[in-house]
Amino acid sequence: MDETAGSIANRDEPIPVIQIPLNTDENAPPETEQQKLGRRERIKQEAEKLKGKFQNVSTQYKTTQGSMQERLFNTLLEQVFPAEADDDGTPKKDRRSRQYVDKPQFSLPVMSANFRRFNARIGIVFVFQNQxxxxxxxxxxxxxxxxxAVYTLVCLQPALAPVVPLAALLFFVMIPSFLTRHPPPPVTNPSSSVDAAAAEQYAAYGYSGPxxxxxxxxxxxPEMSKDFFRNMRxxxxxxxxxxxxxxxAVAVVMPYTDFSNERLSSAVFLCLTALVSVAFLAAHLVPWRAILLMSGWAATAAGHPRAQEIIINAGSLAQLQLIYDRICVAGSEWVESDIVLDEPAEVREVEIxxxxxLQKHSLGGDEGAVLEGEWEPWLFAPQPFAPTSPSRIAGxxxxxxxFFEDVQPPTGWLWRDKKWTLDLGSREWVEERCVSAVEIETEGERWVYDLEIPDSKSKSATLAPPKSWEEGPSVSKKGEWRxxxxxxLVERKIVKVSPED
Structure with a gap:
């Protein structure tokens, strides 16, 4: 089966199931207290042990045997998830003793049984979480x-930190267990707050007795009990x-760390590098005790109902959102202005x-006048082919x-724009090149026309245009080319030099 890309899973050896060698009930030495219990209590304990053994046997039978569908499903899973093997195809052998470590493959009945056992024992974690x-x-x-108070004492005197777990074990485990074995006498009148008889009994009671x-x-x-379903909930x-x-966490942290935005992730990397360097040199100068003390008190005070009302207030949330937006804008401006991954490629403008x-038609006659014809597309040239250019004068x-598609960028350059753009400033490029004997079209298609210079000695002088189109055909003074x-835009091609070069 193909591995899903991007998911986090253990694709190495299966997680071992550690078996802790403990004394079983059969090998355990008899307790001294059992000798003091009555016959009825011993029979009751033996019955409970026998009942537990039957339950364990039935659970193991259900786990190992199961129905026909479960066994078929396990066989299918064994085909889908084959056992780990070496390069030569032989199954891997665990050199450790299987008495302590076992690595079973995935099995639906085992998974179901382990979940039931886990759910029956996870209640202590939820109790601690609730507390x-x-x-x-x-x-x-x-x-x-x-x-x-305890947190403040530990912050001011960090050497007392090992005392906290030891004191917790003493006050929350040992003393309650001792009080369970040595309970105080019952109160005669539980409804009264102060009972003289109860006070005398408590005063006379000693914890040194048996x-x-x-x-x-x-x-x-137990399964199917309320506690079992509470644990499932x-x-x-x-x-x-x-x-x-x-x-x-993925939505908040990953955009800054996965380099999808290389500038932003590079800025975070730069800040973390600077913080690590500063912390390595100046960590001993930071008042960690005061910081931990104030942060702990602030975090605990934030959980107070009055503090929650102030924090969750709409005005406070809007103010926090405004501050967060300002910080994001300032950070984005800094990233855009100061973080440069590579030098930008050189950009130039090319022209064509x-x-x-013009296809001209002669009117005939002695004057040799010509009529305007149609303009025929000719070429796309790198030079404007002006009337006064040396190539034009040389004939x-x-x-x-x-065709436009045949125009290639200069050697060592790449196209940056997708298409050509018409230069609307026709007068500017004409004046820059000092082109003369042309007529400039400042509107429309921005053509620059040649002008025919009349020659007094030539018989083929062009006629003056009529005052209106009704007086005769239009006569052109424009030259042969426009x-x-x-x-x-083009950008310089980036040439990557290999390490071998």
Missing amino acids: MIRLFTWREPTHTLSFL AVAPAQRVKPA DLQNCMEDFSRVHDG FELQR ARPVGTQ RRRWVR
């Missing part, structure tokens, strides 16, 4: 203030949260002149190509 939410949302202000209650073990939630919500956080020739014919200028 953290209650802590940072100020459900119990005394708890939050106590946390801030345990009066069995130890409480953490057990997985929380797991479903956590998966949705992870998907949303992942998609949001479209030449057309040479214009040189060029007949031209107009077309322009197009």
Whole structure:
């Protein structure tokens, strides 16, 4: 099966399933407390053990055997996901002992059984997550203030950081477990806040005596129970949260880091390089304790309901959005002005002149007058073929190509524009070249016409045009050629030099 491009998955060896060697119930030494329990309690415990063994056997049977459809599906999956093999085709052998490490292939029954076992035991994570939410949302202000006091103490004295997990283990694990084994006597009157008899019982009660209650073990939630479905609900919500956080992080972070916009990613790379260099040299000068203390207090205070009302206010959000937009605009301007990936290619403007020739028709007679004919497309030439040009005076014919498509850029250059553009400033290029004996068309198609200079000795002088078209045919003073200028941008071809050169 083809691997999906862009996805993140483990395409190496499967993740090993670690088997922790523990003493089983059969090999475990008998507890001393069992001898003190009554016959009824021992029978009850043995019945629970036997019931658990039957459940384990049934679960293993369902996992290994399954229905015919599951076995067929597993066979199909084994064909789709073949076992890992070496280059010569032989299956890979794990040199480690299979007593401790096992790497099974994908199996739908195993996946289903593992999910049920995982869901039955994941409740402690959701309980911890819920407690953290209650802590940072100020459900119990005394708890939050106590946390801030401990956090402040650790920030001011970082050497006390190892004390925190040890104290948490002591106060949240050891003491509750001891109180479970040594519970205090029940209160005679739970409705009254102050009970003299209860106070006397608590005062007379000592924790140095023998345990009066069995130890409480953490057990997985039974299937089809409310706790099991609560875990499934929380797991479903956590998966949705992870998907949303992942998609949001990709949408926010990736445009700056994936070099889709090379200027922006190069600016981020430059800033990170500068920050790493500065941090490497001046990290010891930064007051990290004060920064961590203030940031922790600010983050915790932001979770207070009053602070949430101020932060989520429409005016505050609009102000934050305005500040963010200004920062983005300033950053974009800096990137566009200061970040230059490569030197821009040299750009020039090239020109070509479209030449057309007039087909004249003689009127006959002694005057030798001529009528205007049709203009015939002639050539596209690099020179305007002006009346006073040396080639024109020498009697040479214009040189060029007949079609626009045949015009090629200069050697070492590439076209930058897709098509030619008509130069509307016909007077400017005529004056720049000092072209004379021409008539300039400043509107319309911007043609520049030759003018015929009348010769008094010649009999074929052109007639003056009539005052109107009704008095006779129009007589032209224009010469044989007309031209107009077309322009197009070209850029210099970038020649990449190989390392061997």
